[in-house]
Amino acid sequence: MAKSTQKDSTIQEVLENLYQIQKVHSQIDSINFIKGExxxxxxxxxxxxxxxxxxxxxxxxxxxxxxxxxxxxxxxxxxxxxxxxxxxxxxxxxxxxxxxxxxxxxxxxxxxxxxxxxxxxxxxxxxxxxxxxxxxxxxxxxxxxxxxxxxxxxxxxxxxxxTDKELQDLELEVTKLSATVDENLFASYQKIRKSYRNGLAIVSVDRDSCGGCFSKVPPQRQLEVKLRKKIMICENCGRILCYPNEAEQIAATESVEEPKKATSRSKRAKL
Ligand SMILES: [Zn+2]
Missing domain, CATH: 1.10.287.1490 (Helix Hairpins)
Structure with missing residues (x-):
């Protein structure tokens, strides 16, 4: 995969945005899970x-x-x-x-x-x-x-x-967030997301392992994930990998991120 993204966003920003979308998607999934039963x-x-x-x-x-x-x-x-x-x-x-x-x-x-x-x-x-x-x-x-x-x-x-109102709000959030992510990358994200029951498409590397399938991530690959020069995927499950610190950074910079959103091509999130 390793797609290049639009010039005006760094890989780090892209990963952060994707991770953010994933968080909202996971919230939607958990609501639907409770409702689904x-x-x-x-x-x-x-x-x-x-x-x-x-x-x-x-x-x-x-x-x-x-x-x-x-x-x-x-x-x-x-x-x-x-x-x-x-x-x-x-x-x-x-x-x-x-x-x-x-x-x-x-x-x-x-x-x-x-x-x-x-x-x-x-x-x-x-x-x-x-x-x-x-x-x-x-x-x-x-x-x-x-x-x-x-x-x-x-x-x-x-x-x-x-939940109806909550789900609506979350869907809207996904739509807004996905506008900041490259169209093709978002499509890939959606494809990976749909192929797994837990709906996880972007996961962190935790204790040298992929946070999605728990298989070991080789040190060289881990380094590349850390460097954030390109989008890295897990060799075993194909999920997009990010580094744990990034997740914390995302939480910390969440409010600061707001003004950056309108820069990229828009893509409606269809869930
Ligand atoms: Zn994996």
Missing amino acids: LPIEVQDAEDYIEGMKTRLTNFELEIDTFDEKITERQKIKDDMKSLIVKLEKQQNSVKNNREFESISKEIEISNLDIELSDKKIKEFTEKKNNLILQIEELKAKIDESSQKLEVKKIELKKIEEE
Whole structure:
């Protein structure tokens, strides 16, 4: 890379400006990081609750089915009981044994039907009660999750309200600062920045190592970074290197730097 910059800025100034831009960018990144997790969490919680509500609806439909089955069985029982009353009356006026026996058989079968219905009604009622318990548990879970979701939503809204303005201001700062940096250099900076998850494109040399990838920076290269005659990059990760003192200098001279900005070609920072 090692691009030469515009004549009216020294390499030191360029590095300082880039480092400054990086600082603002890192602030933007950390805000987006906090924000970035919450919307996903809110979405996940909403999906989870939606899933539980679907299960709840299914359970309620199942209860309806059991209710229908119980009613059906109850009706069979009632019918059988009426039939038995009728049959018993008939039995009183039979003409012979055979007729009597035949009616007895019918009564017996009807009683078996009643028994079976009782068994079924018991079975369905047990299943239904079991479902009612599950529904109660599910409703409690939905309530609990909904409450947690509301807290998260409020938190997200608060963060958005707080950070929207801050982000806008920071973006504006990047735009202003990037106007002081050579267009091509800024484009390279942006390219490096986008290729790393931590968004660091310019890093300091710390304890003989690159502050981005922590690989050793050879002494000759370190010297060149110190000399600030050209833009040096890390051989391993390609990040722009600056020297630690510079970072401190930047902090110290930050306010003094202001008037210098309008000198170079402008480049809008698109983030
Ligand atoms: Zn590196």
